[in-house]
Amino acid sequence: MILEHELLSTFPADTPVPARLVADAVVASGRVLVVLDDDPTGTQSVADLPVLTSWELDDFRWAFENRIAGKRAAAVYVLTNTRSLDPSEAAARNRAVVENSLAAAREAGVELAFTSRSDSTLRGHFPLEPDTIADTAHALDGRPTDGVVIVPAFPDAGRVTIGGTHYARAADGALTPVAETEFARDATFGYANSVLADYVEEKSGGRYQAADAIVLDLGRLRTGTPAESAAAIADALEGATQRTPIVADTVTENDLRRLALGLDEAERRGKKLVYRVGPPFVRGRIGQEEREPLGPDQAVGADAPRHGGLTVVGSHVGLTTRQLEALLRRHRALKVVELDVERLLAGDDAHVAETAERVAADLAVGDVVVHTSRSLVTASNPAGSLAIARKVSGALVDVVRRTLAASRPRFVVAKGGITSSDIAAHGLQIRRAIVRGPMLPGIVSLWEPMEGPAQGIPYVVFAGNVGDDESLADVVEKLSVTMRGAQQQKELIND
Template sequence: MEKGISKPSILVVADDFTGANDAGVSLAQVGHTVDVAFETPYRGDASVWVINSDSRAMDPKQAAMKMTSLMRHLPMANNPPLMIKKIDSTLRGNIGAEIEALMRACGLTGAVVAPAFPQAGRTTVDGECRVNGVRLTETEFASDPKTPVMSARITDIIRLQTAITCQPVTVSQLSHLSCEQPWIGVMDAQTDNDLDRIAAAVMQAKQPLLLVGSAGICNAVARRSAIMPPRTVLAIIGSMSEIAQQQIATLHSHPRTTKIYVDVEHILAGDASGYGVRIAQALQKGDHCIVHTCTDSVARHHIDTLCQRWQMSRTALGEKICQFLGELTRQVLLHATPDALYLSGGDVAMATASALGASGFRIRRNVAQCVPYGHFLGGVWSRPVMTKAGGFGDETTLRQVLNFIEEKMSE
C-alpha cells in the first residue's frame, strides 16, 4: 500500500493472525476501516490498525523484543491512539512480557487486564479464568502442546514474566491508582455489560492506559466507538413451544437485546396501548427487540383457563393474539425501522404479513436451520423477513439469526 502513514484512532497488537482477525472484526462491523498488518513500518489509512506480532510461541525475551521493535515504527506521539493488547482468552502466550514491553514502548504507566469473553464461555471470577464455569487448569488448555497454562489465576500468570506490580482491581479503583509507578490491574468480568463498563472506564481515563483482553474486550470497545448505527431485529414470537422459550432464554448474555413480554390478558381486555412505544424505543436505541407472549412452559397450561374466562375457543384465542401482534408490528414500524423482522409461529407470520399488506413472500436463502430469509411482495415493508415454525430449530437458532443480521447481512 503506497498511501502515507496515517495515525489510527485504535491500535491493537495481537500475538497471532487469527487472534488479530478476531480483534478487528467487531470494529469493522460498526463502521471502522480495519487493516491487519504483518509487519512494520506499515503504510495505510485505516482507522484501526491490528498488528500481528506472531509472538505467542516465542520465548518471553524474544516476545518482548518483538513488541519493542514493532512500536518503534508506529506513530505514537501527539494524541496517541487507544492501545489494546489482544491476548488469548485462555491466557496462552507471553502475556506478562508483552504487557511490560508495550507499556515501556508507549510510555504508559497503567494496564487494565480483562481477558473474559462471555459469549465464548470465558469468564473471570475472583481473579481466575474459567471456561464454561470450569477453572482453566482443569480444561484442555492447561496442556496446550505449544503454550501450556500453569495457573488459572491471572495475576500469577502475569507475574511469571514481569516485576511490575500486578493485582486485582475494580472499575471504581481505576481513578485512584498511581500515575507515577507502573501497575497492572486485573478485572473480573462475567458478562458483556461488565466488559462494557471496563472499556468505558479505560477510554474515559484521564491518562492513557493499555487495555488488555481477548476478543470480548475488543467487542466492548466496538460497541462504544461505533461509526454506523448497529443493525437491529424486531422479533415477534407468538409460539408457546418449549424450544421457542429456550431460544429466547439463550439471549440473556447478548449485550443489546430488549425482551418485551406482552400479557395476553391485556390483549383480551383491550389494554395494550403501551407496548408499541416500548418496542419502538428499544429499536431506536439500537437494541434487538424480542416480543413474546409466553413467559415459561407453565404458561402453556393456562390456555384453557383463559378460554373459559373469556368464553372463547382456542382457535379464537389464537386468532385474537396473532391479529394483535400483526397490528402491533405495523404500528411499531411507523415509528422505528429495524433492519429485519423475525416472525416465529406460522399464524403470527401470516397475520403480520396481512397487517403489512403483503401479497406474497420471495425466498432468498436459509439463515439458520428452518429459518428461511426473504422479502414480502407488495405491502409497506420491503426489508428482510425471516420466518420460523414455532417448534423448529434448536436453542441457538435465535442467536444465529441475530448474528446473521449483525455480521453477514452487510457483506
C-alpha cells in the first residue's frame, strides 16, 4: 500500500499562499485564459466564468465583452467535447477555437493564453490537442510555444501528482498509480505509465522523450516564500524550447498557486506556454478562491419551472453505477426510465420517442431519472467503441430535446463527460452560460444558461468519475428540496 503521508514526508510542508497574490499577477498581465475543455466537467472547480458551447467569432466577442461583478473574466471556457471525437475532428475543432478566439481578442485588445483541459485520469487526445493549439497559434501570431505544462492533478477528486508520478487516492487514503486503475484500461484512451514524463513519451510515440521533460516537484514548488519559489520555477523553465514537456507536482491548492506564480513569472520573462491540465488548474492559475458549494436556494431560483427535475445518466464507470444505485435507494419517489442500448444499436428508432414520452409524462408528477442500460457495450477497437458511445449519447440528447419541447424540467443533472457535453450543447441548446459554482466541495458545477430554450433551468454538470457513492443522491436531493418545500406549502394552503 502506498501511503500519501509517507511520500510527502520527503518534501517540504505545505504552506498557505493567498489567492490574491495570483489574482493580482493575472490582472497585471492583462492576459485572459481560453480553456478548451474536452468535456464540460472542467468547470466544476471554478465559479462566475463564461462558458461557450459554440466558438464563432460572435461567441468570443460576447465572452470578452461580458462583465461579471464589473470585471472582464480572467478565463473563458469553451466546451469542445473533443474527447468524444476522433483525432482529425478533435484537431479541427481545436484549430477553429484558437483561430476565432485570437481574432476576437485582437478586436478587444486582449492578450490570450491557451489551456487544453482534459481528464485528471489522463484520458483524452494527448499530445494532439496541445500540439494543435501550439501549431495554430504559431501560424497566427508568429510565436513558437516553448513548453507544454502538464498538470492533471485534481486533489478534490483524489488525483494527485507527487515526485512526477500521478496517483488516484482511494477512500481509505491509500494511493494507487493511475495506470493501475480502471481508467488506464479505457477502450479509447488507455495507457501504461503513471510517471508523467514516461506517459508523455508513450502517448507521443517517442516524439517527446521522458528524459527531456522538466519536472517541477514539490521540493521546488514548496521551498521559500511564494516569490522565491516563483523565481525558482521560472529559472527551471529557462531551458524550455520547442514544446518541452513540463510536468508539475500538485497535492494542494497552495501548490497550484505557487505553480501559477512561477508560470506567470516565466511568461513575464518571455516564455510562451500551453497548458494541459485537470479541472482545478484554472482556479489556481487565475487566483480564484475555492467556493463553498451552492445551497438549494442558490442553485434553483424562484422562477424555475414547477415540474419535476430530470437526471440523465450516461457514464458507465463503476462509480457512476454505484451512484445511480444510491440515488434510486434514497429517492424512493423517483420515476425511473431506462434507455436500452441493445435496442438502439439494433436500429430500434421508435425506442427514443417512446422513452421521451415517458420522461415528459413522469416529469409532470415528480423527479425523473433516465439512464442507459448498465451493461457496457464496446467494439473490438477504440474507434468502434467511440462510435458506440456517440450513438448512445446522441439518443440521450434526442430524449432530452423532445422532453424539453413537451415539459420544461425544474433542473437537469447530466452524469458523465460526453453525456453532459452533448446534453448541454444539443439537448438543451445552451450556447452561452455562466458557471455559477460547485454543488459539492470542489466538484460538480452548476451552469446558468444565458439564452435559448433552457434559460431559467439550472444545469448541473456531473463527471462520471468524481464523488463518492452517495454524491449523485446528495446533489439531486439538494436540487429537489426547494420543490418539495413549495409543494408542502401548497398543500398547507389547500388544507
